């Protein structure tokens with residue numbers, strides 16, 4: 001990975017799990033120039049960054065089709081029924097049979113899109129399951145505390161005449 005060494009010079013070091021993937025493009029303009037003017041989004045947080053989250057990304061991956069009759073397409077763009085404006089610069093990345101699963105799962109477009117979206121959801125929230133577990137513990141503790149407070153209240157007020 002590119003880094004800055006102790007003398008302030010650019011240097012390379014072995015990659016760490018916390019590093020970002022290297023962009024294949026030198027900068028945003030170079031990215032647009034090779035993608036029909038569209039800027040590929042950062043997929044590491046895409047399921048959090050878009051309204052609809054995982055469902056939206058699944059929609060984009062499976063939403064390619066021929067444009068309806070009379071729809072005016074701009075050159076180089078692709079029709080996608082779930083993209084705003086229906087014209088997307090990204091080529092259709094997945095089709096039936098794009099990959100082969102080692103366990104002989106049928107590589108339908110639906111299956112691949114679900115797997116990619118599940119993975120993208122995980123990498124956008126790697127701590128999600130831990131958070132849910134902690135949430136359950138917090139709720140259990142609050143229930144316990146409520147019961148305890150009620151018991152204490154009954155005890156303290158037991159001898160007081162109303």
Ligand code: HEM
Pocket residue numbers: 035038039040041043046050056057060061087088089090091093094116
């Ligand atoms: C399975 C892999 C991929 C996934 C999950 C994915 C996902 C997405 C999504 C969800 C968007 C819409 C972003 C938005 O709402 O702004 C998008 C846009 C885009 N993607 Fe992909 N993508 C994939 C592969 C690729 C590949 C292989 C390329 C290039 C060859 C590419 C190039 C682009 C570009 C240029 C855009 C911007 C489109 C525009 O603004 O019109 N993507 N991608």
